[in-house]
Amino acid sequence: MEDYILQVAREGLWLVLITSAPPLLASMGVGLAVSVVQATTQIQEQTLTFVPKLIAVFASLAIAGPWIGSQLVRFTHALFEGFPNYF
Helix, strand or coil, rough: HHHHEEEEEEEEHHHHHHHHHHHHHHHHHHHHHHHHHHHCCCHHHHHHHHHHHCCCCCCCHHHHHHHHHHHHHHHHHHHHHHHHHHH
């Protein structure tokens, strides 16, 4: 029973890391690009990075959304299939 719980927790944490990577990496890449542009043009507006990051995150979720959804469904299906063995 404990091994099953540890395995589910490990897989759940790994799933969170993998599924959050596309929007996080897109946001970091756009933030870096905008900060380089801000440094070269000496524009120090804090709100300038918000809209490009938001667009990049939504675009990455639109592109990677089906993959993320399939990973979540796979994990949930495996979790529900394992319940009868332990109750």
